[in-house]
Amino acid sequence: MNKFFAIVNPAAGGGRAAKLAAPTLARLRDRGLQIEVVESAGPSHAQQLSSEAYGQGHRQFLAVGGDGTAHEILNGIFVGRSSVEKVSLGFLPLGTGNSFLRDFAKDGAETSLQALLTSRKRPVDLIRLIHSQGEVYSFNLLSVGFTADVAMLTNRRFKPFGPLGYLLGVFVRVVQLNRRSFSLRCDDDQDWDDRRALFLTFNNSKYTGGTMLIAPNADATDGLIEFVRWGPIGRLALLRMLPRLYDGTHIEHPLAARRSVRRVEFNLSKPVDIMIDGEVATLHCRSIEIVPSAVEIFV
Numbered sequence: 001m002n003k004f005f006a007i008v009n010p011a012a013g014g015g016r017a018a019k020l021a022a023p024t025l026a027r028l029r030d031r032g033l034q035i036e037v038v039e040s041a042g043p044s045h046a047q048q049l050s051s052e053a054y055g056q057g058h059r060q061f062l063a064v065g066g067d068g069t070a071h072e073i074l075n076g077i078f079v080g081r082s083s084v085e086k087v088s089l090g091f092l093p094l095g096t097g098n099s100f101l102r103d104f105a106k107d108g109a110e111t112s113l114q115a116l117l118t119s120r121k122r123p124v125d126l127i128r129l130i131h132s133q134g135e136v137y138s139f140n141l142l143s144v145g146f147t148a149d150v151a152m153l154t155n156r157r158f159k160p161f162g163p164l165g166y167l168l169g170v171f172v173r174v175v176q177l178n179r180r181s182f183s184l185r186c187d188d189d190q191d192w193d194d195r196r197a198l199f200l201t202f203n204n205s206k207y208t209g210g211t212m213l214i215a216p217n218a219d220a221t222d223g224l225i226e227f228v229r230w231g232p233i234g235r236l237a238l239l240r241m242l243p244r245l246y247d248g249t250h251i252e253h254p255l256a257a258r259r260s261v262r263r264v265e266f267n268l269s270k271p272v273d274i275m276i277d278g279e280v281a282t283l284h285c286r287s288i289e290i291v292p293s294a295v296e297i298f299v
Contacts, residue, residue: 003034004090004116005058007046007073009065010039014160017065017094024092024113025064031117035062040069050076059085062116064092067100067140071277074126074295078137090116090298099207099278100140103220104299115298123293124220127204129276132284139295140277141208141215142288144182145199146230148275149173150209155280166209174239179232183267186227186259192267198230198238198255202264202288206248208278216248217258223292224260231255263289 006025010018025035036058040046050061050073061077063070070091078084091112093101101108115121127138143151150169158165183194201208203215203226218226233241233255244250251258264287271284 003058004036004060004062005050005053006035006037006062006064006092007049007069008037008039009046009063009069012065012069012094014162017092020094021064021092024094028113028116033116040065040072044072046072047076047079050074051079052076054084054087060088060090062090062092065094066098067278070100070139071137071279074139075137078126078128078294079135084294086296088121088296088298099210099212100205100220101299102207102211103205103218112298119298121296121298122221124295124297125204125223126291126294127202127225127288128291129274129283129288130286132271132286136276136281136283137291137294138204138276139220140205141201141203141275143199143201143208143214143275144272144285145180145197146173146177147199147201147208147214148273148280149176149178151275151278152273152280155278163210166212170242174235174242177235177238182272184264185267186261186264196232198233200230201228202226203228204290208275212245213248214245215258216251217260221293222260223290224262225264225288225290227259227261227264229257231257263287 008021046069054077061073063073093108105111129136150173154166154169158168179196179198181194181196183192185192203218205220206215206218208214215226215228266285271282273280273282
């Protein structure tokens with residue numbers, strides 16, 4: 001019951017994971033946990049490793065890195081399988097953002113360690129995105145518009161700077177501001193919503209970008225997607241509002257709106273950039289849906 005399959009992303013946190021993984025894993029072994037350890041060698045490798053490990057019978061996984069490492073592990077387990085036996089995931093958050101754990105504790109690293117040592121875990125939901133070429137699972141959020149634009153730029157140019165890099169990406173995208181329509185409808189809506197927006201986010205948890213409280217009402221355990229929409233705000237107003245993205249009061253703006261939904265259907269004519277758990281892909285999105293209590297998280 002205490003055997004874990006740990007996947008270490010040595011590049012996470014600008015190389016921080018490579019330095020700290022061994023002593024942290026040794027601490028867990030000293031307390032009785034059995035851990036099989038492998039290192040990922042590049043993008044998508046953790047997904048391949050977790051898929052193979054699940055096929056070999058592993059059901060307890062440990063993400064040693066950032067949110068991107070956990071994202072790949074979960075997708076390796078879930079993508080392409082019609083059903084998945086109950087799996088558990090623990091975190092050694094040694095990456096850059098580590099947004100997801102902030103929903104549960106301010107000191108995510110120490111809380112995660114204690115949860116692993118005491119077998120304390122809770123079921124959480126996942127969001128499933130269906131696109132023209134397959135599916136993707138998210139445990140944090142999916143987003144289109146300004147937020148995806150920022151993530152794309154940050155990942156390409158500013159990721160080594162950590163949280164500062166995210167801020168740099170925000171200010172560059174404010175200058176290049178692009179407000180557009182993403183046609184969709186939710187649950188039992190009859191009409192398509194074609195209004196222009198700054199961004200749309202579909203959230204399982206509250207935080208993104210490390211400390212940005214993008215969806216203060218999100219709950220990763222409630223079986224719902226927290227849908228946050230921010231209309232076509234201008235540059236100056238956005239600059240004034242940016243600090244409020246970090247305390248969640250941005251949703252009080254007249255152009256902001258939120259609702260809890262179970263399914264979203266898209267009516268898009270072409271692929272769009274979409275941020276999924278901090279990474280950006282260009283996909284022709286069809287729909288998203290909540291998968292309640294899909295995985296148990298040590299927290």
